[in-house]
Structures are given as structure tokens and as C-alpha cells.
Amino acid sequence: MEKLMNKYSERREELLGFENKFKLDYSEQDNIKFHPDYSFAVEFVDRVRCYEWYNLWFKAQHTEVGAPFLDTKNIIAKTKLFELIKKMPKGGLLHAHTDASVPLGDVFKIAHKYGAFIQIKSTHPLTQHNIHFGLAKISFRPANQDKLPSIDASVMLTESYETGTWCNYNQLAQLAQHPDNNNIIPFIEKQMLITAEESYITHNTMGKIWSKFGSCFGVLSGLIAFEPIWEEYIKRLVLRCVEDGVGYVETRLLLINELSYDVNCNLRLTRRDSILIFLRGVESAKDVLREEGRLDKFYGINIIYCTLRFVSEDELWNAMLTCLDIYKEFPTLIKGFDLVGHEESPSGHTLNDYLETLLRFQQKQIEEFGDIKIPYVFHAGETLHDGSIVDDNLYDALLLGTRRIGHGYSLYKHPTLMQMCKEKGVCVESCPISNEVLRLTGGIGNHPITCLINHGVPVTLSSDDPAIFQNAILSYDFYMLINHSNKTNLGTLKVLARNSIEYSLMDEEDKSRVKGKWEQDWEEYVRWLRRQGEEWK
Numbered sequence: 001m002e003k004l005m006n007k008y009s010e011r012r013e014e015l016l017g018f019e020n021k022f023k024l025d026y027s028e029q030d031n032i033k034f035h036p037d038y039s040f041a042v043e044f045v046d047r048v049r050c051y052e053w054y055n056l057w058f059k060a061q062h063t064e065v066g067a068p069f070l071d072t073k074n075i076i077a078k079t080k081l082f083e084l085i086k087k088m089p090k091g092g093l094l095h096a097h098t099d100a101s102v103p104l105g106d107v108f109k110i111a112h113k114y115g116a117f118i119q120i121k122s123t124h125p126l127t128q129h130n131i132h133f134g135l136a137k138i139s140f141r142p143a144n145q146d147k148l149p150s151i152d153a154s155v156m157l158t159e160s161y162e163t164g165t166w167c168n169y170n171q172l173a174q175l176a177q178h179p180d181n182n183n184i185i186p187f188i189e190k191q192m193l194i195t196a197e198e199s200y201i202t203h204n205t206m207g208k209i210w211s212k213f214g215s216c217f218g219v220l221s222g223l224i225a226f227e228p229i230w231e232e233y234i235k236r237l238v239l240r241c242v243e244d245g246v247g248y249v250e251t252r253l254l255l256i257n258e259l260s261y262d263v264n265c266n267l268r269l270t271r272r273d274s275i276l277i278f279l280r281g282v283e284s285a286k287d288v289l290r291e292e293g294r295l296d297k298f299y300g301i302n303i304i305y306c307t308l309r310f311v312s313e314d315e316l317w318n319a320m321l322t323c324l325d326i327y328k329e330f331p332t333l334i335k336g337f338d339l340v341g342h343e344e345s346p347s348g349h350t351l352n353d354y355l356e357t358l359l360r361f362q363q364k365q366i367e368e369f370g371d372i373k374i375p376y377v378f379h380a381g382e383t384l385h386d387g388s389i390v391d392d393n394l395y396d397a398l399l400l401g402t403r404r405i406g407h408g409y410s411l412y413k414h415p416t417l418m419q420m421c422k423e424k425g426v427c428v429e430s431c432p433i434s435n436e437v438l439r440l441t442g443g444i445g446n447h448p449i450t451c452l453i454n455h456g457v458p459v460t461l462s463s464d465d466p467a468i469f470q471n472a473i474l475s476y477d478f479y480m481l482i483n484h485s486n487k488t489n490l491g492t493l494k495v496l497a498r499n500s501i502e503y504s505l506m507d508e509e510d511k512s513r514v515k516g517k518w519e520q521d522w523e524e525y526v527r528w529l530r531r532q533g534e535e536w537k
């Protein structure tokens, strides 16, 4: 019997080993063995994870490992594992929408600073009854002295408020400080984020959650499409990224309106102006980092220029021409082009619908530059379907030479396309928390990222719209994966972080500079983990 058992164990080991050979992190796992500090760090992170499984998650009454993010976020925030992950140098954030990346707390702080120039209106009076039943929808706009509101904001809190009348935001914020009104700011904030209750209960279909999600952008845009707020917003974006261990960003920028507001609240800033202000914001973040001696932790920020997948073919072409003009002026800043918005919306277009224009844009670049300088970096396959027109976007994205795939949620159903990604080096920007909050998965446990990793498909982790999902910049996505998947260890996370630089769209010189910096930061992190591990119980 013993012989039989031993033989079986051998075959079992062999099978496990064989399967592991296909994993994305196969050679990295081998590497760990040769570096004592690194293997100590890997073992320490595993030890912490294991300790918390037994002493926190398995004992918890109403939750478990892999439970939905919004239900567990506050518990996660206090764990040792999260503290370790937060500190990790995560490389780049390759998939995040600019207008939904800065934590709302920061957005409010900036808004309060410019509150005298911001007006607010509501579809219902902000009475306690309406707040309680979530009846009022609010909007913001920048407005100067010429457009002084006709009423005092205190009227907004009474039934006599004429709905839709603009009031001064500063006045309202003052009133909200009174203990009787302390639910007003949280109520307004909720209109810019998705709560656990909405994602898991009240808006439990894709259509409902996307309608709430879309409305968040509407409220946010009233604040941030305003010169002084936009500049500080971008500054905060860079600072928050650095704070969360993200040194490089390729942000998806959608300048949806033709014009936005200048410092005098005049609607006259062009998209080019918004880019210039963006760059000013980056520079002021760099000033702060320089003063704090942390400038070396910031590797850079670039833009993937976006338009909506709801536009007409003519509008798409115009967006492409604007993008091209901006590229010509800022050739190192603009790294790609994408179409955003709910892929499954009945009014949305597939890539195939736009095919002629998409091909024409490439042809124009080849004629002008002899090469494609603004590659596609498409969202594709953000769907539960198998073979629908949205799922089919994956075919077109790859045929059109997409450099990465945003989400690629349904890619795991396509063996040939996964193989193509491996062969062509097309990386999937996987966004597990986003996919959960927007109702594609019930949690990390049934997210396809592990399937892609186990098949050796290039993957990186992203947070998509962290502000709206109450997510930090990137730490929670890394945490969710490592805490849930036994096969994921620090080495796997290192591969994901390295991929975010490897598959970024920086030119080769920048890429190798950034890679060098990140490797240094990683070494420092491993040494920090060693010290932590030696002190830990």
C-alpha cells in the first residue's frame, strides 16, 4: 500500500508542477528561492495572510475571505496584510478614468476651497424627509459674481425651495455644519459614489447600477471641469498615487464637453487648455514631492485620450483629430486612444460599428508619421455574455492592434484570443473591484483574473474608477487577489506590478528608466518587509 501511496503522491506532484509551468509567475517563483531577503518577505506575507485567515476571517460572524469588497473594506483597512500591501511599489496604474480617480474626500476639500464660486441645485428640496428617502438629485456648476443666486441656500432646506434654482455652495456647506444638518454633505457625497446597498441590493442589475454609475460622473463633472479645481484635482491625483505606491499612471482622460470653465467661471477653456492645466497640476504635485524629498517615487503620468462609444462616426473622427492635434503639441504625453462608456448599453456602439473610422485613423497616422503613434488601448469584453456583440469587441480590439485590453472580462472564454494575447504581448488591464461593484462578479472568487494568470496571459491590476467605488488608488485590488487566491503570493504580485511597467506605453528609454527606479523601490520594500517580519509576532 505504501508503495502505491508514494507512487500516487509522485504523480500528484508532477501534475501540480506541470500545471504551474503555464502560470504567468512561473519563472518569478523560481527566482524567489535564490534571494534570501525576497524569500523571507514572501514567506512573511504568507504567514500574515494565514494568521489573518484563522484569527480574523474564519472567526468573523458575518463575512469571509473573498466576501464583497464594499462589505469588507473597513475590516480590510485594519489588517496587517493590507498595511503590507499598501506599502508595496505597485509600478503603474494603467487603467483608471481621470475623473473618477481622486478620493471624494479630497474633491470635497478642494470644492470647499472654491465654494464661493460654486453653485448647487437640486431636483427636490433638501429636507430631512427627502434626504432620508434619497429623493433629491443635485448638480454643481462654477459661477461668478454676475450670476449671483437669487435666493439664500438656507431655502434649499425647506419645502419652499423652488426646485432647480441655483444656490451658493459655500452657504450650504456652512449650514451643513449644524448638527441638525450633518447628513447633507454625506448625502451629496453619496451621489458621487456607489454604496454597498446600491451595488448589492437596490441596483442589482447591470442597467440599474450603470445608470447610478453614470449619474456620479454628471455630479462630479460640475465640480472638476473648472480651472482651479481641475488643477488641484490633478495635483491630488499624483500625490494620492504616490502615497498608494503607484509611481506611474496612464490615465484615461475624457474631455467630454467642448469647453470648460476658466478661473473666472467663464465657459471658454478648450480641451487643449484643459491639458495645459493638467500639466500645471502635475508640476505642482512634483513641487510638493520635491519638498518632501519623495520626487523619486513619482515616475510620471501620461494620457490615453478618450471619447464616448455613444458618439456618431463624425464626432468620433473629430475627437480623433483633436487627439492628433494635442499629440502633435504634446507627443510624449498622449499614449493612446480609447472609447469609453457602458459597453452593453443599447445606445453604445461596438468597435465593429466604427470600423471604417477606426481604420482611417490608423491610416492617417501612417501617412503622416510613417507609423502609428497613437495606438488603440481599447476597453473590450466587459460583459458576462458569451458570443454577444459586446463579447465580440474582443476580436475587433485585437484585430485593430489594441496594445492592451481594458477589462477583458470575457476573454477567459476565448482560448484563441488568450493565446493571441500571449503571443502578441497584449496585456489585460484587469479590474476586479470595479467588475464586482458594477455587478459582473459576486467577488474576487469568481473573477477571471486567476484564470488568465494561470494560463500565462499578461495581466496587470487596475482600479478603473476608484473614487466612485470607494476604493483607494490600487492597494485594495492587490489585497483582494492575494488574500483570496492561495496560488498568489508576493512573487505573483511582483509580476503584476512589473507588467504595469513592461506593458505601459512609455517609449523604451523612459520604460527602462522607470523599470530601474521601480526595481530599486522593490528592493527597498523587500528590506522593509524583512524588518517588519522580524518584529512581527
Ligand SMILES: O=c1[nH]cnc2c1ncn2[C@@H]1O[C@H](CO)[C@@H](O)[C@H]1O
Pocket: 097, 098, 099, 100, 214, 217, 252, 253, 254, 308, 340, 341, 342, 343, 379, 382, 434, 464, 465
Ligand atoms: O468600466 C468602465 N467601462 C467603460 N466605461 C467606463 C468604465 N468606467 C468608467 N467609464 C466611463 O468613463 C467615463 C469617465 O471617464 C464615463 O463616461 C464612464 O462611463
